[in-house]
Amino acid sequence: MNDKKIKCLECHGEITVADDTQAGEVITCPECSTDLEVLSVNPIKLAPAPVAQEDWGQ
Amino acid sequence: MTVGILCSKIRLEEKLLFREFAKKNIETIQIDPRKIILSSKTRDFEGVDLVLNREIGQTRAELILDYLGAMGVRTINSSAATTLCNNKILSTQLLEKKGIPVPVTKIAFSQSMALAAAHEIGYPIVIKPVWGSWGRLVSKISSESDLEAIMDHKEGLGGPQHSIFYLQQYIKKPDRDIRVFVIGGEPRAAMYRSSSHWLTNTAKGGIPQKLELNKEIIALCKHIVKVLGVEIAGVDLVEHDNKYLVFEVNTTPEFHGLNDVSDVNIAQLMVDYVVSL
Numbered sequence: 648m649n650d651k652k653i654k655c656l657e658c659h660g661e662i663t664v665a666d667d668t669q670a671g672e673v674i675t676c677p678e679c680s681t682d683l684e685v686l687s688v689n690p691i692k693l694a695p696a697p698v699a700q701e702d703w704g705q
Numbered sequence: 706m707t708v709g710i711l712c713s714k715i716r717l718e719e720k721l722l723f724r725e726f727a728k729k730n731i732e733t734i735q736i737d738p739r740k741i742i743l744s745s746k747t748r749d750f751e752g753v754d755l756v757l758n759r760e761i762g763q764t765r766a767e768l769i770l771d772y773l774g775a776m777g778v779r780t781i782n783s784s785a786a787t788t789l790c791n792n793k794i795l796s797t798q799l800l801e802k803k804g805i806p807v808p809v810t811k812i813a814f815s816q817s818m819a820l821a822a823a824h825e826i827g828y829p830i831v832i833k834p835v836w837g838s839w840g841r842l843v844s845k846i847s848s849e850s851d852l853e854a855i856m857d858h859k860e861g862l863g864g865p866q867h868s869i870f871y872l873q874q875y876i877k878k879p880d881r882d883i884r885v886f887v888i889g890g891e892p893r894a895a896m897y898r899s900s901s902h903w904l905t906n907t908a909k910g911g912i913p914q915k916l917e918l919n920k921e922i923i924a925l926c927k928h929i930v931k932v933l934g935v936e937i938a939g940v941d942l943v944e945h946d947n948k949y950l951v952f953e954v955n956t957t958p959e960f961h962g963l964n965d966v967s968d969v970n971i972a973q974l975m976v977d978y979v980v981s982l
Contacts, residue, residue, distance in 0.1 A: 669723065671715035671735060684714075697714070702763045704838020704908075705939070705955040 653691050657681040664691055707732040708979060709753040711760045711769060713739050717961045719759050721972035729980060738765045743772050755779045757979060758957055763791055763836065766957065781979065782956045786934040790954045793835050793871055796933060797953075803932045805925070806950045809874035816856050819870035823852055829875040832859075835866060838955070839908035845875060876945050881905055882952065883916060883942040885926045886963055886971055889978040890936065892918055892926040894967040913962035925949055937975060 649666040660678030664685070668674070672685045673696045682696035708726060710733055712719050726733045734753060738760060741749045750756065756773055758780060760766035770784035782790075789795050797810045811822035812835075823830050829847045832855055837843075842859075846852045859867040881899040885892050895918050898911030905911040926940050929951060939958025942949045960971040 669715050669720065669735075671713065671737065672720070673714060700762055701841070702836060703761045704763060704841070705761075705957045705959060 651691055653693065655679060655681060656683060656693055656695065662693075664688075706754050706980065707734065707752055709734045709736045709750060709756040711736045711738065711756055711758045711766065713737045714761050716761075716959070718959055718972070721964070722757070722759065722975060725970075725972045725976040726979075729976060731976070731980060738762065738769060743769070750776070750778055753778065755781065755979060755982065757781050757975075758787065760957065763838070763957075767791060779982075781937055782935050786936075787956045789933055790935060790938070790956045791836055793833065793953060800929065800932060800951055803928075805929055805932065806948055808876050808945075808950055808952070811872050813870045813872065814868070816853070816860075816870075819856060819872060820849060820852060822870070822872050823849070826872060826874050831873045831875050832856075833871045833873060835869050835871050840904045840906040843904060845903055876943050876950060878903075878905070878943045878945065881914075881944075882911075883922070883944070883949070884913075884958075884963060885918070885922060885940040885942060886958060886960060886967075887926055887930050887935070887938045887940060888971075888974050889981075890927060890930055892923050892940075893974050894918070894963055894969050894971060895922065896963050896966050898962070907959075907962045913966045915966040915968075922949065925951075929954060937978070 651664045653662050653664055655662050655676040658679035660676055662676050668685055668688055670685055670687050673682050675682050683693040684696045686692040686694050708731055723733055758766055767788055770780050770787050773780050774784040794812050797807050801807050809826050813819035813822045829845055831845055833843045844855050881897045882905045885895045895916040897914040897916050898905045898907055899914055900911040929940055930938050933954055935956055939955040941952040964971050
């Protein structure tokens with residue numbers, strides 16, 4: 648396992664990013680519960696996850 | 706073979722699909738709608754043999770599927786089937802016309818006609834958005850005054866879609882509905898979604914439980930997907946008066962709940978189907 652650690656954008660808590668994580672996944676900070684989108688995995692870049700839109704679904 | 710997977714968000718479902726394609730050494734490209742520009746010279750789809758739609762945003766998914774269809778790119782599902790299923794007016798009316806049982810449904814474009822339509826159906830009724838998922842903005846209405854209040858609130862949301870009133874008979878169901886997963890026209894797995902709440906969507910907390918497919922469900926679902934022209938679908942049914950009624954058909958169905966309770970690997974079956982084309 649090559650899990651990586653990164654700081655939460657919101658609370659600076661430690662987030663573990665699993666080694667099989669893909670760009671486009673949404674991960675949740677275990678400390679503040681903020682949802683973050685993984686923009687890239689090498690290097691790991693995070694952004695606030697998109698807010699659910701009215702037409703999201705299925 | 707190279708498969709484009711149209712998706713902006715990688716949920717468990719998309720992750721499983723990417724894994725299954727990789728197991729078969731099928732090249733995949735994630736096509737994120739937020740990262741492309743469509744024009745007659747768009748090159749994002751060059752070399753892609755087929756695009757599997759898994760996009761969570763239904764509006765942009767429909768537009769991109771329309772574009773791809775016009776450009777001659779094979780998609781699953783087709784743009785026509787996706788548009789038909791996403792629009793509850795079209796899909797419900799077509800299914801009913803073809804003799805498939807659906808709840809009594811009426812559509813109105815003004816509050817006065819919606820009140821008349823609800824009177825014809827008989828209270829309680831359910832009001833739903835024409836386009837929408839996850840039980841969002843679906844309301845059970847017990848009286849004319851409740852309907853007037855809900856319609857006022859809907860119109861207050863703004864946007865023309867909230868002034869179209871899709872009204873449906875309230876179906877008293879046995880604390881559960883049914884999701885059937887269809888791949889390549891064949892029902893492959895099913896589950897109950899149980900809840901003490903009248904809305905049983907898993908997005909609303911419905912608990913998945915395994916359901917063995919029976920001959921009646923298989924025949925009904927085959928008929929439904931043939932009428933709508935869908936290849937991969939999540940068909941929502943409800944038990945009512947010793948028969949099954951169809952609520953809706955989803956063209957990019959989630960399946961994490963079904964995967965947990967089913968004996969089959971949904972992602973693998975989807976990939977097997979795509980590869981067989």
